[in-house]
Amino acid sequence: TTDVLTDGLFGVSANAIALNRKVEYYQWVEHSHTETKEKLGGTKEEITTYTYDRAWVSSPVESSSFKDPDYKGVNTVLTQIDDQSYRAQNVTLGAYTMPQSMISSLSYMNKHNTTLSLSYEVLSGLNNDLVAKLPAAELAALKSIQSLTGNDSIAALPYVHQAGNQLYLGRDMNNPAVGDIRVSFEQADPCD
Secondary structure (H helix, E strand, C coil): CCCEEEECCCCEEEECCEEEEEEEEEEEEEEEEEEEEECCCCCEEEEEEEEEEEEEECCCCCHHHCCCCCCCCCCCCCCCCCCEEEECCCCEECCEECCHHHHHCCCCCCCEECCCCCCHHHHHHHHHHHHHCCCHHHHHHHHHHHHHHCCCCHHHCCCEEEECCEEEECCCCCCCCCCCEEEEEEEECCCC
16 A cells, blocks of 8 residues: 555554554542352341552542542543544455445454654644643642743643653653553554
């Protein structure tokens, strides 16, 4: 194929048969474990225990329905981004043109990570969009830090980082906080 696939949201482009965006959210997750215990007299009682941990998940977790009141409403998400797949329209194999149904079913292709090289303008725009959605207390803390450092540029404290095939939306890639998002890209090249 000579098609160049582009993810319009992030400006990632590749000459490829397929380009896939995978999104994950760092969220609190509730787990339940139910045991049946026998009581004196032969009656049975079911006891459910709830535990909580943080994990990368494929979609935001609604924490308002968590059983433990200490964990109700603990999840936040600054923005929601969906997974997305792009497929080339024009794929040939020698003298033959592949039909769209065949191109769409090529899930067995060798895939590899797409190295990101997003421009400063794209990263700055994403960063500014995220900062605009910050809760009031966090925005006030950010402005306080900026006034202490003498730097009013929001981009001086980026909420957007790129490394390899990942775009990280949050303060620190190495120390995720609830609400952070990571987006990764993979492609299937025409020569695979």
